Amino acid sequence: MSGYPEYMQASLKKVAATRPARLEKAREGREVVKAMTLAEREEVLNKFHPDYLPDARKPVRVGPNKDEEMTSRVVDLLESYPRINPDDFDLSEPDYDTDVLIIGGGGGGCMAAIQVANAGMNAVLATKLRVGDSNSMMSQGGMQAAVNPHDSPTIHYLDAIGGGHFDNNPELVQAMTMDAPRIAAYLEELGVMWDKDSEGRLMTESGGGTSRRRMLSCRDYTGAEIQRVLRDEVKNHPDKITIVEYSPAVELLLDEAGEAAGALLYNMETGEYN
Ligand SMILES: Cc1cc2nc3c(=O)[nH]c(=O)nc-3n(C[C@H](O)[C@H](O)[C@H](O)COP(=O)(O)OP(=O)(O)OC[C@H]3O[C@@H](n4cnc5c(N)ncnc54)[C@H](O)[C@@H]3O)c2cc1C
Numbered sequence: 580m581s582g583y584p585e586y587m588q589a590s591l592k593k594v595a596a597t598r599p600a601r602l603e604k605a606r607e608g609r610e611v612v613k614a615m616t617l618a619e620r621e622e623v624l625n626k627f628h629p630d631y632l633p634d635a636r637k638p639v640r641v642g643p644n645k646d647e648e649m650t651s652r653v654v655d656l657l658e659s660y661p662r663i664n665p666d667d668f669d670l671s672e673p674d675y676d677t678d679v680l681i682i683g684g685g686g687g688g689c690m691a692a693i694q695v696a697n698a699g700m701n702a703v704l705a706t707k708l709r710v711g712d713s714n715s716m717m718s719q720g721g722m723q724a725a726v727n728p729h730d731s732p733t734i735h736y737l738d739a740i741g742g743g744h745f746d747n748n749p750e751l752v753q754a755m756t757m758d759a760p761r762i763a764a765y766l767e768e769l770g771v772m773w774d775k776d777s778e779g780r781l782m783t784e785s786g787g788g789t790s791r792r793r794m795l796s797c798r799d800y801t802g803a804e805i806q807r808v809l810r811d812e813v814k815n816h817p818d819k820i821t822i823v824e825y826s827p828a829v830e831l832l833l834d835e836a837g838e839a840a841g842a843l844l845y846n847m848e849t850g851e852y853n
Contacts, residue, residue, distance in 0.1 A: 685713030689809035696819035718802030724759035742788035
């Protein structure tokens with residue numbers, strides 16, 4: 580327990596001291612941790628969860644999402660003044676001209692860039708830090724895909740819609756659940772080493788809110804493994820994908836029709852805008 584900070588020591592000792600009793604209960608098939616009632620859960624959430632604070636959410640007052648309620652910190656960002664004065668920039672000669680600009684080099688951005696390259700087009704992949712520095716890299720549990728014979732993308736769809744309290748975007752859930760088995764196979768083709776049993780079959784774990792075992796994993800570093808492979812594949816297309824690192828997009832540029840047509844990137848190393 581020496582690697583843990585001081586404030587956690589008392590809690591760690593308590594966990595260690597009570598472990599034998601919990602193991603004994605588990606061995607005997609008795610309930611190990613008493614499930615909380617709804618009222619108890621509500622109390623803990625209200626006390627500690629940032630989303631449950633009274634000022635956690637508020638409506639945004641400007642822009643295309645006007646009146647939509649969001650996390651207050653996101654609203655503050657959307658309502659803040661821009662870093663730059665648009666009049667200071669000559670946009671007639673952009674530093675990069677490309678078919679598709681992708682902002683963000685996580686799993687989604689890398690996969691998008693690969694698809695652009697596969698379709699024979701050019702992409703600029705602009706990202707805040709390095710390609711792969713992302714949430715995708717940190718995700719560990721696994722990726723849900725209905726790959727087992729007793730499962731189907733339709734059951735996966737129902738699980739996800741129910742799990743989202745019928746609030747999620749049905750088209751998005753449909754795309755995600757129907758495509759998942761194909762994407763899992765594609766990722767394997769690119770090099771992802773999914774966990775498999777001794778017969779070479781994909782192993783699946785139970786995930787939160789699901790009625791079937793359908794979580795594919797790569798030990799406890801699934802996201803890092805997927806991101807490793809996607810980053811490699813992005814770098815396999817230097818002729819098609821231009822990587823621009825340490826360059827967060829700070830403004831989106833609109834064309835005459837008001838559609839997003841580009842972005843202003845802030846180069847964190849030189850302090851210049853591209
Ligand atoms: C600790 C952890 C564990 C998780 N576990 C799981 C799991 O087990 N299973 C699961 O399905 N999901 C899990 N998730 C969620 C999952 O990782 C994300 O939903 C998913 O990776 C999002 O992918 P993305 O490509 O959309 O975004 P990200 O991976 O977050 O990539 C966004 C990229 O955009 C860049 N960026 C941000 N702002 C800008 C800007 N202005 N300009 C340029 N670039 C910018 C970022 O640097 C980053 O590279 C987990 C997440 C975390 C953090």
